Amino acid sequence: MPTSYSPSIRRRRLSSELRRLRAETGFTIAEAAKHADLGRSNLGKMEQAESKTVPAAALDKLLNLYEVHDTQTREALHALAQDAKQRGWWSKYKGLFDDDRALPDFEAEASTIRTFEALCIPGLLQTPEYSHALFEGGRYTSLPEIEQRVAFRMARREVLNRVQPARLRAVLDEAALRRVIGGPEVMQTQLMHLLHMAEMPHVDVQVIPFRAGSHAGLTAPFAILDFPDPRDSSIVYVGTIAGSVFFEQEDEVERYDVTYGDLQGSALSTKQSATLIQEIANSLRE
Numbered sequence: 001m002p003t004s005y006s007p008s009i010r011r012r013r014l015s016s017e018l019r020r021l022r023a024e025t026g027f028t029i030a031e032a033a034k035h036a037d038l039g040r041s042n043l044g045k046m047e048q049a050e051s052k053t054v055p056a057a058a059l060d061k062l063l064n065l066y067e068v069h070d071t072q073t074r075e076a077l078h079a080l081a082q083d084a085k086q087r088g089w090w091s092k093y094k095g096l097f098d099d100d101r102a103l104p105d106f107e108a109e110a111s112t113i114r115t116f117e118a119l120c121i122p123g124l125l126q127t128p129e130y131s132h133a134l135f136e137g138g139r140y141t142s143l144p145e146i147e148q149r150v151a152f153r154m155a156r157r158e159v160l161n162r163v164q165p166a167r168l169r170a171v172l173d174e175a176a177l178r179r180v181i182g183g184p185e186v187m188q189t190q191l192m193h194l195l196h197m198a199e200m201p202h203v204d205v206q207v208i209p210f211r212a213g214s215h216a217g218l219t220a221p222f223a224i225l226d227f228p229d230p231r232d233s234s235i236v237y238v239g240t241i242a243g244s245v246f247f248e249q250e251d252e253v254e255r256y257d258v259t260y261g262d263l264q265g266s267a268l269s270t271k272q273s274a275t276l277i278q279e280i281a282n283s284l285r286e
Helices: 007-025 029-036 040-047 056-065 071-084 089-096 103-107 128-136 143-160 174-178 184-198 250-266 270-283
Strands: 112-117 167-173 203-208 222-226 235-240 243-247
Touching: 007 040, 007 056, 007 071, 007 103, 029 040, 029 056, 040 056, 056 071, 103 143, 103 222, 103 235, 112 250, 128 143, 128 184, 167 174, 167 250, 174 203, 174 270, 184 203, 184 270, 203 250, 203 270, 222 250, 235 250, 243 250
Parallel strands: 112 167, 167 203
Antiparallel strands: 112 222, 222 235, 235 243
C-alpha cells in the first residue's frame, strides 16, 4: 500500500513549526504576511493547517524572514510541505466520505489507536462478510457501492499488518458481540476472527459485560489516535450520520482520554473478555 504516512499529520506538523518560528522571531501574523508578501489569510491558513499546499517559494520567503539558515532544517520543512500535499491510498474512495480528512489519513501514522464501540465490532477488526452485512443494514445501497465500502474498510486493516503495526486497544460493549449481523455463521466467523486478532501482541480486546450496568460509553463510539512524534498531539475521531468529526483541542482530547480510562475500568480483563467472546461464539453453533 503506497502512502505509509499521514498527509494531514505532516500538514499539522508544518503549521506548528511555522507558528513556532514566527513566535520566536516576534512577528505578528499580519507583520509576517506583509514582509513575506503572502497575504494575511494565506499565512493564517498555512499556520492552521487549512492550506493543502504550501508552495516552495512561499515557504522559502517565510524561512528567510524567520532567519532559518540551517540547510538541514530547511530541507526537513520542505519535505513536510511536499508530503502534506500527497494523496493517500484512501483518496480513490473519496466518494465515501465528505470531509477532506478521512480516518485512514490519521490511522496511517498512528502508533496507538484506542477505540470504543457499543453496537458493532470495530472496523479494523471486521471480516469482509460481517462488514458487508453491516452495510446492508443501512438505507438501500447498490451492491457495487456496498462492495466498495467493504473494500475500503478492509484496506484500512493494513495498519495492523504492516512491519511496524499500530497498537490497537479496543473496548466493546457486550451488545456488539450479541447482535447477530449477517446470520449465525457470519457472526460466529467474525467472533473467531476477533479472538484471533486478540492474540496478536499489538492488539488488546476488552469487553464491558451487561452485568456492569451503566458505563461511561453510553453516548457514542469514538477513537483516540496517538502518534509517535511528540510534536503531533493526539486526535479524537467520532463518526456520525452527518459525517466525521475530529476533536484536536487539548481539553477535548483529555475528556475522551479520561472517558476511555473509565471504560477500561468497567471492562473485563483481556483474558476474561476472550472467554466471553468464545462462549458467545460457541452459542452460535448450537
